[in-house]
Structures are given as structure tokens and as C-alpha cells.
Amino acid sequence: MSGAVADALAAQSDAVRARLEALIRLPSVSTDPAYEPGMRATRAYLLDWFREMGLQEVQELDGGGHPALYGSWSGAPGKPTLLIYGHYDVQPPDPLEEWISPPFEPTERDGCLFGRGASDDKGSSVIAIAAVEAWLRQPGGCPVNVKLFLEGEEEVGSPTLPAIVARYGALLRADAMLSADGGRASATIPTINVGARGNTGFEVKLTTAAKDLHSGKYGGAVRNALHEMAKLVASLHDAEGRIAVAGYLDSVAPPGNQARHDTAAFAVDEAAFCAEVGAAPLGEPGYTLRERLTLRPSIDVNGMWGGYTGVGAKTVIPREARAKLTMRLVAGQDPAQARALVQAHLQAQCPPGVRLEFSTQGGGSPASSLPLGHPLVRAGSTVLERLLGQRPVPVRLAATVPITALFKRLLGIETLMFAFGLPDEDVHAPNEFFRLSSIPLGLRAWVMLLEELGRVDPAAFHGADAAP
Amino acid sequence: MSGAVADALAAQSDAVRARLEALIRLPSVSTDPAYEPGMRATRAYLLDWFREMGLQEVQELDGGGHPALYGSWSGAPGKPTLLIYGHYDVQPPDPLEEWISPPFEPTERDGCLFGRGASDDKGSSVIAIAAVEAWLRQPGGCPVNVKLFLEGEEEVGSPTLPAIVARYGALLRADAMLSADGGRASATIPTINVGARGNTGFEVKLTTAAKDLHSGKYGGAVRNALHEMAKLVASLHDAEGRIAVAGYLDSVAPPGNQARHDTAAFAVDEAAFCAEVGAAPLGEPGYTLRERLTLRPSIDVNGMWGGYTGVGAKTVIPREARAKLTMRLVAGQDPAQARALVQAHLQAQCPPGVRLEFSTQGGGSPASSLPLGHPLVRAGSTVLERLLGQRPVPVRLAATVPITALFKRLLGIETLMFAFGLPDEDVHAPNEFFRLSSIPLGLRAWVMLLEELGRVDPAAFHGADAAP
Known part of the structure; x- marks a missing residue:
């Protein structure tokens, strides 16, 4: 990372926290029409920020529901174009009486910032936007072309997302997508996501x-x-x-050696996993818990x-x-x-x-998979290893990420999930929080990721290594 | 049967039909409070009739819900005392638009009287009451002592019947019970009911x-x-x-030869039985349909x-x-x-x-069973054979008759179901009807049954033959 950007980031961490606090104060609950003023205020705040940092084509993308937000920068000709995904809407705060501090009043306790949306997904979205901003404030601008895309209906099942992607396909054209939604798998083991069921x-x-x-x-x-x-x-x-x-x-296909090895590196204690929710284990014999959850x-x-x-x-x-x-x-x-x-x-x-x-309602999504040699995985792994001193373990999600399949199908691009929330941060529950230490870590990681991806030939995202 | 009673009956058939029509006109729907006036009018009508025919102790028996109706006659000392059961409440008439003639306006078509409650259970209840009346108009009175008991909550699951039986146990004491509820099993084969699951x-x-x-x-x-x-x-x-x-x-116990023989005499075509309701047959191998339904x-x-x-x-x-x-x-x-x-x-x-x-809600009821040698079965069979020219086939019900178990448990008496409705008379459905030909048949049968039971030593109802 260039010294100038590193200096800029050190100064920016507090500004990013201020941005996150400002966004938590704007109640953007997508499922409840009573929060429409909060949705509008959130959009206005983010569009102002987009303009202020020098993005072009700043606009709302309307698919008939809560619009998505868009802004682009294309000052790096010949370099890859990255679509950066996040969402500005949040879950409802109910049950209100279980919150220790008010859901829309950001409050610090024990190094964590509490508030609805802090972890899902305002924290990681703000980090991604701020990383782009940090590069745009540099004389050469950003090492890649970027298109910011913030959805407003993620928490209600993205009803109009297909319409938005279909309608604004030209604006959204890119070589690959980076998602600021999805989170890390572990607070202690560095991981990089390479697929989902x-x-x-x-x-x-x-x-x-x-x-x-x-x-x-x-x-x-x-x-x-x-x-x-x-x-x-x-x-x-x-x-x-x-x-x-x-x-x-x-x-x-039976899981290969590499997949079983990677899965074993991120082991889960089956007894503890089940005991936490009082569940009785049951699953396909011959596979570890994590293999059953991600490879089967x-x-x-x-x-x-x-x-x-x-x-x-x-x-x-x-x-x-x-x-x-x-x-x-x-x-x-x-x-x-x-x-x-x-x-x-x-x-x-x-x-x-x-x-x-x-x-049948809706056809579903196939599993998604990024090969370990894909430029997104290489770049993400390089960055995380440099920052954390350890090569990240490739992990797959047991869950499904419909946006990955949607963007693959409609725009033909792959997605790397690169977000900094952690599994214990009570998303969708009372007392949601985001670790304040994730802000400087995430900022550095995103800035470095954009720099790494700037070294990739755009064709490589669509080449043989990139085929899943 | 004495000639005088036979003459009286011939004259009474029209009067009985008039009684039945009068009762159908009084809408006694027990489940819907809107019909409370109809319930009250029905009770008044029946209690007047009880008094008019010379019953004693005429009264309502109150268990906290719709009261039961009661009247007794004890002019046959040394003779058995029979409790006679029926119910005066009916199902709601919905769906109203499917009735060809109004549900509470008795209407004759094709030898049948249409109207809510015609078959369940006003037809058979009126017959039983009229048979007692016919005897009471004779110089010697009735050949047995009788206690008429008409329930007002049969169609809503008899919620306060246990309370009524417990509270008025002394009034209800009897040697056996005859039920005017339950109906015949077949229009063509004479049957007598000897049990239920x-x-x-x-x-x-x-x-x-x-x-x-x-x-x-x-x-x-x-x-x-x-x-x-x-x-x-x-x-x-x-x-x-x-x-x-x-x-x-x-x-x-595996069914005995007699039970299998009796069951076979009243055969059911399994394919037709299932086809009528579009059902797929399934049941214990080695048994006929009717055995599965009644003996297993x-x-x-x-x-x-x-x-x-x-x-x-x-x-x-x-x-x-x-x-x-x-x-x-x-x-x-x-x-x-x-x-x-x-x-x-x-x-x-x-x-x-x-x-x-x-x-568990409620403990349930055991199966009920009357031995073929029980005085109730003997008397009922004798009467039906004399009237129909054919010994009736002993049949068992696939269903459960909770009142049988209740009176057995609380009063220690057995019940013979002796009613004249038929299975196709659309009880609980639109266009319920009662065959007008069942009135003279039922009247004769009830009059003869009371006469037959008058010849039985009261102790025989409680003796060894009477043990199930």
C-alpha cells in the first residue's frame, strides 16, 4: 500500500466511525412503511456522500420498490471494473424492550458499537465506500474502476432486485463483484469465502x-x-x-482432498455446535460436521x-x-x-x-463456487495474509447467497464476499453490534484489495482460471 | 300386541307426523345462541306433551348448559323401569342455499319428510314418546315403568351431560336404557345393534x-x-x-365364529364403500372390511x-x-x-x-357390547323378527356412542339403540329427511318392545346373561 494512502486511512478511521454512527441514526427498516422517512433520509445521506467523494452517474435505480443507490468512477482505463455491493436497509428493531441502548442511537460498550444495522450491513458497507473514497482522494485516483451499488431491499428478500439488475444492466456491467455483505466466518482464523450452497x-x-x-x-x-x-x-x-x-x-462429486483439507482447517466442535441451540446431531455418516454443512x-x-x-x-x-x-x-x-x-x-x-x-415458487439457485486460482480469491487471500500474517483458509458457506447467483446469471460476473462482520454480532436480533476494531482492519483490507485487483488483467476475471 | 293398542296406533300415525312437523318448525339449534328462542319453544312444546300424556315429575334437568327434559311414569310396580333417551337439539341448517325446501318448514317429497332434525333425532324421538303415550292411553297403562330423558346438547358434544347424570342420578335410576338415537344400519336387512367401538x-x-x-x-x-x-x-x-x-x-381376542358369521351376514362392498368417498382402501390383512370396522x-x-x-x-x-x-x-x-x-x-x-x-383431554370410552342373550337384545330381536319376517342380524357400530359408556359408568345400566333413521337421510347436511314409512313401523316396534320388556324380570337386566 502506498504510504500516502496509509496515512490517509489512519486519519480516516474516526471519520468512518462518524459515518457509521450517522447511518445507524437513520432508521432504514425496509419491511415497515412507517420507516419510509428513515429510508428516504438514508438514501439522501448516501447519495450526498457519493457526490461529495467524486462519483459520477450518482442516482437511484428504481425497480418498483425501495430503490438501489448507484455511483461510478471510471478514471482507470484498461483496469478492471469492480461492482461493489452492499445494502442500506436494516431489520426491524423489535423486540424493543430487549435493547440495552436504543436501537437507532449508536452506543459504544466494550469496544463495540451497538445499534440496528451496525453489523448488517452498515458497518461493512461504510468501510467499502470509505476505501473507495480514500483512493479517490489520492492524486492518481482509484487503481480500478468502481461502481457502487447499495440495495434497499436485502432484508425483505430482494423482491425488485432482478428487475433493477435487468433494467440497469448497462450501468452495472463489470468484470467482477465485491460484496460488502456476508461477514467473516471466525474472529480468530482468517478465512476467505470461495462458495456457498x-x-x-x-x-x-x-x-x-x-x-x-x-x-x-x-x-x-x-x-x-x-x-x-x-x-x-x-x-x-x-x-x-x-x-x-x-x-x-x-x-x-465426492469432496476432493483440497476441499476436505480446507474444511478440516476450519474445524467445528460438533457437540458444542449442537449444544448451543439444544439440537440433536444427525447427518450423513463419513463426513465431518463442517463437510456435511458445506460440501454435502x-x-x-x-x-x-x-x-x-x-x-x-x-x-x-x-x-x-x-x-x-x-x-x-x-x-x-x-x-x-x-x-x-x-x-x-x-x-x-x-x-x-x-x-x-x-x-414451486421460484426456481432456486445453484451452488456458487470460486476456484482457488480465481483472481478474486488470489487477491483477497494475498491481502488478508499480508494483514493477518496467516494465509486465510478457503471456506464455503452452508447458506445460499442469492445475489451471487443473480449477478452471475444476469451479468455473467463472479462475486467475492469480503465483509468484516462476525458471527456473534446479533444481526437480526436485539443489541446488534459491530466491533470497532473491524473498522481500521476492514479499511486497510479494502484499500489493499482494490490495489491488488488493479494489477489484474481484466480478461483474467473471465478466463479459464475463473471458471468455477 | 293387544288389539286395542294396534287400533290406537293406526289412528295415531297421522298425529305423530303432526307432532314431528310441529317440532321441525321449532328451530332448536344448540350450537348457536341466536336460536335460543327456538330451543325454549321446543322445550315448552315437549314438556306440555309430557304433561298432557300423563307423565309425572315433568321438569327440566339443568347441568349448566341447555337443560335436558324429563318425565316419568311408574304405574307398573314389579315391572322393569326403562330410561328412554333421545335429543331435542339439531345441527345448524347451513349452507342454507343448498336446501330445496326451507330447513324449518317440513315438506313432503317422494314419501319423505324433509327438514332439519327430521331424522336426527326428532323423528325417532317422537316415535318413542308416542309409543309410550299410546300405552298410557290404554286402561292398564304402560307394561313397563318409563323415564323419558331428552338431551339438549347432543349436537355439541354433550358438555353438561355428565353433570346432569351425576346431579339427577336418583331420578334417572333404571334397569336399562333404550336409545331413540342411532338409527338403523340398512333399509333392506333388519339389524339389531349389539355394540360399538x-x-x-x-x-x-x-x-x-x-x-x-x-x-x-x-x-x-x-x-x-x-x-x-x-x-x-x-x-x-x-x-x-x-x-x-x-x-x-x-x-x-380374535373374533369368534359367531361374530365373524354375523359380520359376514351384513356384508359391505369394499370397492363401493371406498369409491363413494374417493378413498383408497387400507387395513389389517386377514379381515373383511366390516370386520376391520367393527371387530378390530x-x-x-x-x-x-x-x-x-x-x-x-x-x-x-x-x-x-x-x-x-x-x-x-x-x-x-x-x-x-x-x-x-x-x-x-x-x-x-x-x-x-x-x-x-x-x-390427554378426557379419558375416552371403552367399547360397549351387549351379549346376544341380554334381555334387551332378545326383546328387540323378537319384535323386529315379528314385524319384518326375518331375524335381525346383530351388528356392531364402527363408531363410539359416548352416552352408552356414560350411563354404564354412572348408572350401571346397559343401552339398546332402537332408532329408525337410515344412513342415507343426510343428517348434519342440507335436505335432511325422514322416511314417512318409518313412522308406523317405528311406532309398532316401540309399542311391541315395551310390551316385550314388560315380560322380563327386572333382575335379568343385571344378571349373568347381561354381563358383556
């Missing part, structure tokens, strides 16, 4: 009769929809927790219902049962094919006279 | 974790409450439909639920699942023991870390 799902309706029947007239004579649904759900896994759907694992697919029934669910008893033989299923997918699995295999399994288990109907 | 049930709550977990963080690592509940429910039966609960059938126990899950059941998807691993179970019981099964066996089975199937909690 995909997901898909469907709902199934099972019918056994034309109407609900009285057990005093039919009990012992006819099929019961709840018994049939129970048998189907029980058939999805074997007794040890292996997925028992025919063909489901055929397209999934899963199937979960998320909801199941049928028959009489009110107070007291009702002697009914229900005609209909329903279940919602979702799957976490890994490399090699196509969402539509995964759904089809599970549905074919259920259909094959289904006895004559029992009818199944499937419905 | 019992029932009991419980609710089970299954817990796998301290909170709902995110499948993007835990999917593939922990037990899912819905999967565990599905496995438990699936384990209740084997693949062919046999109950798979250890010990559950140990106390159930059953277990049904009546409701099952857990997790997210709203619109769209939610990637949650639910911590909690619930199910409601009821069982139909046969001779040899004790409700509490049956519950305990099923609960022990579920507990035994339950893996470590999965917790079950059971709750």
Missing part, C-alpha cells in the same frame, strides 16, 4: 379421499393422508441420516400440516396433507433436476389411490 | 432443539422435528396397514403440524412438531392402557435428543 424447494399436496372422513365410520378401512405424508417424509433419509432419494447424489447437500421439510389442528380432539381421517421442502445444493446439482429427483422419489413411494401435486 | 386419544408434542434453526446454517447437521414426527407416525402401522404398536393387540381397533392421526405453514417458502428447520391421535377400541381394550401402549411405542422409537410430551 445453492437452494431450491417445492410444496407438495397429498390427497387420499374426496372428503375428510369420520374415524367412527372409516377407521381401519381407508388410507389417512397424514399417515401417507409421514411415510413419504420418513423415506427421504435412511435411519442414519443419509439422503435416500434415488439418483440424488449421482451428480455430486441437505433436504429439510420446513413445514407440514393437515387435519384438525385446533383445541381438543376431532375424530377425523384427513383427506389432505401438505409439506414444504427445501434443499441445499452443492456443486454438480441443478435446482430443477434436484427438485425433479425428489418429486420422482415421492411419486415412486406413493401407493395407488394417493395423489400428489407439486408446486 | 370405544375411543380414546392424546396429543403429542415433539421437540428437537431449543429454537427453530436456519437450514442455511444447520441443514445436514441436526435433527428436524418434522422428520422425527414423520418417522414416529409412519411407525404406527406396517406397510400393509397392521397396527405395529408392541402389545397393542395382546388384550384383543384402529389408530388414526387426526391432525399433524409444525414449522412454517404460510405462503411461500421459509428455510427453517423446525424445532417442534405436534400430532393428535385417536384410537377406536374393541372389547378387551382399556382406554388408559391403549394410550399408554401407543405412547410407550412412540417413546421407544424416539432417538436420543428428541423429546416427547403427551397430553
Whole structure:
């Protein structure tokens, strides 16, 4: 890092904290129309900042919901263009009475800044913006071209994000995306994210009769929809927790040595992991907990219902049962094919006279994966090793990051998640906080990352090494 | 039957029809407070009739809800005392728009009288009362002592009936009960009811974790409450439909030759039985449909639920699942023991870390059974054979008749169901009707039944033959 930028950063840490505090004070709860003034004020604040730091094309991108915010700088011809993603909206503060200090009044305790959105995602978003600003204040400007893109609907499932990306595709064109959302996996072990599981799902309706029947007239004579649904759900896994759907694992390659090695380097204590939430462990034999969570697919029934669910008893033989299923997918699995295999399994288990109907809302996302040789991974790893003295462990998320799949599909670009929140920072809960020490660390890391990426040939983001 | 009574009956059929029409015009819907005036008018009408025909102790029996109606006649010293049960309340008429003629305006079509309560249970109740009246108009009075007891809450689950029976036990003391509720099993085959299955049930709550977990963080690592509940429910039966609960059938004797013979005499076409309600057949192999329905126990899950059941998807691993179970019981099964066996089975199937909690509302009823030699069965069979030219087939109900168990438990008496409704008369549905031909048949049968029972030594109702 150039000495001038390092000096600038040292001076900027306090300014960044001030920016973060100002943003926490603006209540940008996207799910509740009562917070519309806070949403508007937050947008105004950020757009002013964008203009002030010298971005061009500063504007709101409207997809019919809460608009996204945009600003670009293209003063580095021949250099890569990076789309930088964050979001300005936050979760509701409820339950209010559990907050120790008011949710929209940033408060420092024990080296942490408490407030709604501090960690998710105002802290990391402010860091990313400030890193760009630090470079733009230098005589040569930024080592890469940048396009800042802050979403306003992340906390409500990004309903209009596809419309925004489709509508403003030309503005958003880039060689790769850096995400300021997502956070670090550990406070002690440096990690770099190289992928996430995909997901898909469907709902199934099972019918056994034309109407609900009285057990005093039919009990012992006819099929019961709840018994049939129970048998189907029980058939999805074997007794040890292996997925028992025919063909489901055929397209999934066994984890390679590198993946198992990387996973082992970031070990999780299974007993402690389960005990923390009072859960009983169960999963595919032959894999460690972390391998099951990141390298292997899963199937979960998320909801199941049928028959009489009110107070007291009702002697009914229900005609209909329903279940919602979702799957976490890994490399090699196509969402539509995964759904089809599970549905074919259920259909094959289904006895004559029992009818199944499937419905799907949205097609889901495949798993995402960055090869270790991808320029985003190389650059991110180099920066973190230089800052933390240790090569970061490549980790994969058990969860799904829909924006990664969306930008890949619509814009053809890969995403590196490079955020500085930590797993214990109570996001979506009362007393959310962000570690103040993450501000100087994150700033340095982002400044260095932009510098590293400035050394990459833009074509390399789209080349052979970059193919997942 | 004495000639005088026969003559009286021939004249009375029209009067009975007029009584039934008058009662249908009084809307006695017990579940809806808006019908309170109709309930009051119905009670007034019936109590007037009781007094008019010469009953004593005519009164309302109040248990805190809709009162029951009572009147007695004890002019046959040394003869048996029969409690005669019926109910004066009816189901709501909804959906109103499906009625061809107004529900509370009795209307004749094709030899049937249409109107709410025509079949359930005003038709059979009026017949029973009129038979007593016919005898009381004779010089010698009735061949037995009678106590008429008309309930006002049958259609809402008899909430205060136990209180009424407990409170007015002295008034209700009798040698046996005749029920004008229950109906005939077939329009073509004469049958006499000799028993009914019992029932009991419980609710089970299954817990796998301290909170709902995110499948993007835990999917593939922990037990899912819905999967565990599905496995438990699936384990209740084997693949062919046999109950798979250890010990559950140990106390159930295999049906004897007589029972199988009687059951076969009243055969049911299984394919037609299921096709009528679009159901798929399933049940214990080795038994006919009617044997499964009346001589074998059953277990049904009546409701099952857990997790997210709203619109769209939610990637949650639910911590909690619930199910409601009821069982139909046969001779040899004790409700509490049956519950305990099923609960022990579920507990035994339950893996470590999965917790079950059971709750029971009401203890249930054992199966009821009248031996073929019981004076009630002998008298009823004699009457029906004489009237219909064919010995009636002893049949058992697949359903449960809680009043039978209640009067047995609280008053120590057996019940013969002797009613004249038929299964196709759309009780609880729009366009309920009662066959007008059932009025003269039912009147004759009731008059003859009271005469037959007058020949029985009261002690015989409580003797060895009477033991189930």
C-alpha cells in the first residue's frame, strides 16, 4: 500500500466511525412503511456522500420498490471494473424492550458499537465506500474502476432486485463483484469465502379421499393422508441420516482432498455446535460436521400440516396433507433436476389411490463456487495474509447467497464476499453490534484489495482460471 | 300386541307426523345462541306433551348448559323401569342455499319428510314418546315403568351431560336404557345393534432443539422435528396397514365364529364403500372390511403440524412438531392402557435428543357390547323378527356412542339403540329427511318392545346373561 494512502486511512478511521454512527441514526427498516422517512433520509445521506467523494452517474435505480443507490468512477482505463455491493436497509428493531441502548442511537460498550444495522450491513458497507473514497482522494485516483451499488431491499428478500439488475444492466456491467455483505466466518482464523450452497424447494399436496372422513365410520378401512405424508417424509433419509432419494447424489462429486483439507482447517466442535441451540446431531455418516454443512447437500421439510389442528380432539381421517421442502445444493446439482429427483422419489413411494401435486415458487439457485486460482480469491487471500500474517483458509458457506447467483446469471460476473462482520454480532436480533476494531482492519483490507485487483488483467476475471 | 293398542296406533300415525312437523318448525339449534328462542319453544312444546300424556315429575334437568327434559311414569310396580333417551337439539341448517325446501318448514317429497332434525333425532324421538303415550292411553297403562330423558346438547358434544347424570342420578335410576338415537344400519336387512367401538386419544408434542434453526446454517447437521414426527407416525402401522404398536393387540381376542358369521351376514362392498368417498382402501390383512370396522381397533392421526405453514417458502428447520391421535377400541381394550401402549411405542422409537410430551383431554370410552342373550337384545330381536319376517342380524357400530359408556359408568345400566333413521337421510347436511314409512313401523316396534320388556324380570337386566 502506498504510504500516502496509509496515512490517509489512519486519519480516516474516526471519520468512518462518524459515518457509521450517522447511518445507524437513520432508521432504514425496509419491511415497515412507517420507516419510509428513515429510508428516504438514508438514501439522501448516501447519495450526498457519493457526490461529495467524486462519483459520477450518482442516482437511484428504481425497480418498483425501495430503490438501489448507484455511483461510478471510471478514471482507470484498461483496469478492471469492480461492482461493489452492499445494502442500506436494516431489520426491524423489535423486540424493543430487549435493547440495552436504543436501537437507532449508536452506543459504544466494550469496544463495540451497538445499534440496528451496525453489523448488517452498515458497518461493512461504510468501510467499502470509505476505501473507495480514500483512493479517490489520492492524486492518481482509484487503481480500478468502481461502481457502487447499495440495495434497499436485502432484508425483505430482494423482491425488485432482478428487475433493477435487468433494467440497469448497462450501468452495472463489470468484470467482477465485491460484496460488502456476508461477514467473516471466525474472529480468530482468517478465512476467505470461495462458495456457498445453492437452494431450491417445492410444496407438495397429498390427497387420499374426496372428503375428510369420520374415524367412527372409516377407521381401519381407508388410507389417512397424514399417515401417507409421514411415510413419504420418513423415506427421504435412511435411519442414519443419509439422503435416500434415488439418483440424488449421482451428480455430486465426492469432496476432493483440497476441499476436505480446507474444511478440516476450519474445524467445528460438533457437540458444542449442537449444544448451543439444544439440537440433536444427525447427518450423513463419513463426513465431518463442517463437510456435511458445506460440501454435502441437505433436504429439510420446513413445514407440514393437515387435519384438525385446533383445541381438543376431532375424530377425523384427513383427506389432505401438505409439506414444504427445501434443499441445499452443492456443486454438480441443478435446482430443477434436484427438485425433479425428489418429486420422482415421492411419486415412486406413493401407493395407488394417493395423489400428489407439486408446486414451486421460484426456481432456486445453484451452488456458487470460486476456484482457488480465481483472481478474486488470489487477491483477497494475498491481502488478508499480508494483514493477518496467516494465509486465510478457503471456506464455503452452508447458506445460499442469492445475489451471487443473480449477478452471475444476469451479468455473467463472479462475486467475492469480503465483509468484516462476525458471527456473534446479533444481526437480526436485539443489541446488534459491530466491533470497532473491524473498522481500521476492514479499511486497510479494502484499500489493499482494490490495489491488488488493479494489477489484474481484466480478461483474467473471465478466463479459464475463473471458471468455477 | 293387544288389539286395542294396534287400533290406537293406526289412528295415531297421522298425529305423530303432526307432532314431528310441529317440532321441525321449532328451530332448536344448540350450537348457536341466536336460536335460543327456538330451543325454549321446543322445550315448552315437549314438556306440555309430557304433561298432557300423563307423565309425572315433568321438569327440566339443568347441568349448566341447555337443560335436558324429563318425565316419568311408574304405574307398573314389579315391572322393569326403562330410561328412554333421545335429543331435542339439531345441527345448524347451513349452507342454507343448498336446501330445496326451507330447513324449518317440513315438506313432503317422494314419501319423505324433509327438514332439519327430521331424522336426527326428532323423528325417532317422537316415535318413542308416542309409543309410550299410546300405552298410557290404554286402561292398564304402560307394561313397563318409563323415564323419558331428552338431551339438549347432543349436537355439541354433550358438555353438561355428565353433570346432569351425576346431579339427577336418583331420578334417572333404571334397569336399562333404550336409545331413540342411532338409527338403523340398512333399509333392506333388519339389524339389531349389539355394540360399538370405544375411543380414546392424546396429543403429542415433539421437540428437537431449543429454537427453530436456519437450514442455511444447520441443514445436514441436526435433527428436524418434522422428520422425527414423520418417522414416529409412519411407525404406527406396517406397510400393509397392521397396527405395529408392541402389545397393542395382546388384550384383543380374535373374533369368534359367531361374530365373524354375523359380520359376514351384513356384508359391505369394499370397492363401493371406498369409491363413494374417493378413498383408497387400507387395513389389517386377514379381515373383511366390516370386520376391520367393527371387530378390530384402529389408530388414526387426526391432525399433524409444525414449522412454517404460510405462503411461500421459509428455510427453517423446525424445532417442534405436534400430532393428535385417536384410537377406536374393541372389547378387551382399556382406554388408559391403549394410550399408554401407543405412547410407550412412540417413546421407544424416539432417538436420543428428541423429546416427547403427551397430553390427554378426557379419558375416552371403552367399547360397549351387549351379549346376544341380554334381555334387551332378545326383546328387540323378537319384535323386529315379528314385524319384518326375518331375524335381525346383530351388528356392531364402527363408531363410539359416548352416552352408552356414560350411563354404564354412572348408572350401571346397559343401552339398546332402537332408532329408525337410515344412513342415507343426510343428517348434519342440507335436505335432511325422514322416511314417512318409518313412522308406523317405528311406532309398532316401540309399542311391541315395551310390551316385550314388560315380560322380563327386572333382575335379568343385571344378571349373568347381561354381563358383556
